[in-house]
Amino acid sequence: MASNALAAPAAGQYVPAAGGPIISLRDVVKTYGEGATAFQALKGIDLDIAQGDFVAVMGASGSGKSTTMNILGCLDVPTSGTFLFKGVHVETLDRDQRALLRRKYLGFVFQGFNLLARTTALENVELPLLYRGDAKKERRASAMAALDKVGLADWWDHTPAELSGGQQQRVAIARAIVTSPAVLLADEPTGNLDSERSVEIMELLAGLNRDSGITVIMVTHEPDMAAFARTIVHFKDGLVERVEAQHRAGEVPEESPSRLREGLGEGLSASDGPSGQALPPPSSGSDVPPAHPRQRGALSTPNSQAGGEK
């Protein structure tokens, strides 16, 4: 189940993949508060996300994208409407059932990294496995494999304070993927990073999506980052304004920077200078000292893993 399972959506119109949507929202309404002070954050969202898709969620603050992400992340439930996740009505699940669903199928990446302080990278990555009840040996092995995938295997015993922002975010991504989740939810994963680091992270996410078939849903404000996605969902005033397909299914972003720039041009009509520099050649985008060549390798040759783990 790699990227070839995805049908290329027609321009401007979202068409679910052949395998059927992994996530399906129907008339989802979310209201905060009651009575006169009630605030309707979502006013009836319909959205399908195909298995294996890479979705960027965009919109001004207050547009309902965060609320939608919370619902998609099974952290919150809709006030009304249905949320199908792999055919399961999430809105009917209780708190603990949703926790178990998150444990099994979801991975989270946050803007603020949200790693446990004073805890080594390895232990941070192990955390979801601890809750899953894996034995110590498997835990170690899986966590090291995940760290290796994000190119930080040599940094396993460093605490967040000893890692750069980009490295911390990569540890967070390792933590999110260590359980081999079906869906990875990223809430502005590059919001706290400079543009070089941002591109690295995006390449990492794109590679995971392409090679491991993980469905990635990402909130972002930056069109540069959204350009890595295959589908962009625009939110406005509690509704999905439009779903935009990027014609990039099966393509490798690193190999076609020109296409990326093209995509950027559409989204960023009045962009200033730096946007062009925001996408340097991938191999130069490492914030890791040369002492750790393996990371660089992991980032610059994702194609070697093409075909996916599954």
Place this chain on the structure above:
Amino acid sequence: MFGTTLLLALRSIARHKLRSFLTTLGIIIGVAAVVTMVTLGQATTAAVQKSIAALGTNILQVRPGQGFGRGGGGPRPPDFKPADAIAVRDQIAGVTAVAAQATTSGTAIYEGANWSTTVNGTTNAYFQVQPWPLAEGRYFTEAEEAAGKSVCIIGNTVNTNLYRGASPLGTRLRIAGISCDVIGLLSKRGQAGFGGDQDDVILMPLKTVQRRFTGTTDLKLMLVGVDQAYSSAAVQSSIEDLLRERRNINGGKDDDFNIFDTAQISATLTQSTTLLTGIVTAVAAISLIVGGIGIMNIMLVSVTERTREIGIRLAIGAVASEVLMQFLVEAIALSMLGGLIGLVVAQLAILGIAPVMKVDFLFVPRINLIAFGISALIGVVFGYFPARRAAALNPIDALRHE
């Protein structure tokens, strides 16, 4: 799942050593205080009981007059007669022996050394009533008692002061002008429960003291041994009835003598030291509760401080009960750790204080176990509230918490 929870809790404790120490400080102090107080209380009780036992258990001391220090006006009540002692011995069931005693005091002199001491005239029945082994020498013979020979058995303190600890046997010392042969040395007994030095004494046959010192056959004290099988209270009341009759005390008149029961005194003193121990322990127990509240406070602060961490755990799929267990186990582990340290501190404190209080070091397994158990219980009780609060956090709010 429990192994995981324990691991997470221990990791968290290890990662925040200072906070963990401060959290447990209250429990450490509480457990140490309770264990120290109870143990020292028990050691004191044991010491009191030991010194009362030295007076002799199951002994009734019968004296003329009303109690201690109740002089008042009027004529002095008469002393007992030798016939009284014989009557008590022969007529009352449960009396094993009666040691009549006449007492005087004087200065003993030996080769230039002199020492002011008490002279007790008594019979061999004295050693029957309250066993007092000799360090060396022998007791009185019947012939010596009957004839009122000038022989004496001296106490350890007298020996120390007159003979510098050398053996006194076969020597002759002078007391208040008369000389006597030393035939025995009493073993050391130590302080009495009421401060008197029991070893500062010279024992002579009753008749000798009566003839050479007091000049009468009157008795100032009768020590009555009570058979273990009999209730000392019943024997006491029989003696009281007999003596009232013999001393012609009729109707509602008060006794003009008193009977002092060492077993009763022992019980009373034990009761009061136990009560004191109880009070001090209660105060210490309060500090244990304060320690528990300390744990709760810091755990609550810790829950607030770690809101994001809890959010992360919830987001990656921890169910509420796992978060609850983690914080609960953390609280319990902390308070048990505090309990253990408290026990060690208590033993050190007891080792330090016991010599100052002149009691023996004591290890009471029961109180150590109880205090440790309570510390674990405190972890459960005071850890539950913060843990529940952590588990109830909404993951979205928790993740957004700064």
